Amino acid sequence: MTRAPAGLARVAVRVPAKINLFLAVRGRRDDGMHDIVSIMHTVGVHDVVTVAFGGPRAAMHHPAGRRVMEVELQLGTGGGAPPDDANLAVRAARALASSAGNGWSLRRGGGGRGAAERGRQWPVTRVRLDKRIPVGAGMAGGSADAAGTLIALNRLWDCDLSLDQLRDIGAALGADVPFCVGGGTALATGTGVTTAQVLCRGRFQLVLGISDRPLATADVYRCWDEIGVASRAEPDAVLQALRTADPVALGEALHNDLQPAAFHLRPELRARRDALLAAGALGVVVSGSGPTLVGLTDGAQAARRVARAVRHLFDRVEVARSPAGGPEVVEER
Numbered sequence: 360m361t362r363a364p365a366g367l368a369r370v371a372v373r374v375p376a377k378i379n380l381f382l383a384v385r386g387r388r389d390d391g392m393h394d395i396v397s398i399m400h401t402v403g404v405h406d407v408v409t410v411a412f413g414g415p416r417a418a419m420h421h422p423a424g425r426r427v428m429e430v431e432l433q434l435g436t437g438g439g440a441p442p443d444d445a446n447l448a449v450r451a452a453r454a455l456a457s458s459a460g461n462g463w464s465l466r467r468g469g470g471g472r473g474a475a476e477r478g479r480q481w482p483v484t485r486v487r488l489d490k491r492i493p494v495g496a497g498m499a500g501g502s503a504d505a506a507g508t509l510i511a512l513n514r515l516w517d518c519d520l521s522l523d524q525l526r527d528i529g530a531a532l533g534a535d536v537p538f539c540v541g542g543g544t545a546l547a548t549g550t551g552v553t554t555a556q557v558l559c560r561g562r563f564q565l566v567l568g569i570s571d572r573p574l575a576t577a578d579v580y581r582c583w584d585e586i587g588v589a590s591r592a593e594p595d596a597v598l599q600a601l602r603t604a605d606p607v608a609l610g611e612a613l614h615n616d617l618q619p620a621a622f623h624l625r626p627e628l629r630a631r632r633d634a635l636l637a638a639g640a641l642g643v644v645v646s647g648s649g650p651t652l653v654g655l656t657d658g659a660q661a662a663r664r665v666a667r668a669v670r671h672l673f674d675r676v677e678v679a680r681s682p683a684g685g686p687e688v689v690e691e692r
C-alpha cells in the first residue's frame with residue numbers, strides 16, 4: 360500500500376462486493392461458529408466509503424485537538440444499513456482507533472447530525488457510505504464497508520498500518536472483512552478469516568439475481584445445523600477452472616453447502632435458479648448465505664441476454680464482471 364500524503368482532509372475508497380464460488384461447511388465449532396472452506400471472489404458491484412475530518416477547524420489540525428475524536432456516520436445513497444454504532448463502518452473506525460495506538464479516544468454515541476448542530480468542541484471524522492451492494496444478501500456489503508473504512512481511515516488518520524495489520528483488525532469485526540481488505544480471489548479457511556490469494560487467469564461475466572428481502576447469515580447457519588451434514592467437498596475443480604480461465608468448467612464446479620438451507624428458508628429461490636439455467640447460465644449458485652443467486656455466463660452478450668430473461672423474477676438484476684480487484688482509493692485531498 361502506498362503511503363498517504365500527510366495532512367489529508369478527505370479520502371474516498373471504492374470497495375467491491377464478494378461472492379463465493381465455492382463454500383463447504385466442515386462443521387460447527389464449540390463456540391457456535393462454523394469451519395468452512397471457501398473461494399471468495401470480488402464482483403463489480405461497489406460501495407463507496409468516504410471519510411473526512413469535520414468539526415472545529417482549529418481542533419482538526421492541531422495534534423492536541425485530536426485526542427478526542429467523534430465518528431459520525433452518514434448514509435448516502437442506497438439504504439438498509441444500520442444508521443448507528445451497529446454499522447460495521449463505525450465499528451471498524453473504533454477498532455482502528457484503539458489498535459492504531461495514536462492516542463485518540465473515540466467518543467461513544469452522540470454521532471448523529473444533531474451533535475453537529477449543538478456545536479461540539481472536539482473534531483469529528485465523518486464516514487459516509489454510498490451503497491450499491493445489497494444489504495443482507497450474501498455479498499459481504501457490511502464487511503466491504505468495514506474494509507473500506509479501515510483503508511480510508513488508515514490514510515486520513517495517518518496510522519501507517521500495513522494491509523496485514525488491517526486484516527488482523529478486520530478479523531475481529533467479521534469473517535469476510537480480511538478478504539475484503541485485499542479483494543481479488545482467495546481461498547478462505549477456518550471461520551473464513553484466514554485467506555490466501557489464488558491464481559485467477561479468467562475474467563468472467565455474471566448475472567446477479569438480487570432480492571430486497573435480506574436473509575440473516577445466522578438463520579441460514581442455524582438451518583444448516585439442522586439439515587446439513589459436514590461436507591467433504593473440495594475446491595479443486597473451481598481452482599483449476601480459475602487457473603485455466605474456463606467458464607464452462609467453472610459453471611459446473613460452482614458449489615455451496617449453504618444452498619439447501621437458503622432454499623429451505625426461501626423456497627422461491629429454487630425456481631429462480633432453474634430459470635437462470637434455462638436462460639443460458641453455465642452454472643448458478645447461491646452466494647454465501649444468500650439470497651443472491653450468481654449465474655455465470657459465457658461472455659458479456661450472454662450475460663445481458665440471461666439478465667433480460669430473468670429480470671421479472673428478481674427485485675434487482677445486475678450484470679457484473681469478476682474478479683473486480685480490491686478496494687481502490689478514488690479520491691484523496
Ligand code: ATP
Binds near residue numbers: 448488494501502648
Ligand atoms: P455476511 O457478511 O454476514 O454474509 P451479508 O453479506 O449477507 O452478511 P451484509 O450486507 O454484510 O450481508 O449485512 C449483514 C448484516 O450486517 C445486516 O444485518 C446489516 O444490518 C448489518 N450491517 C452492519 N453494517 C452494515 C453495512 N455497512 N452495510 C450493510 N449491512 C451492515
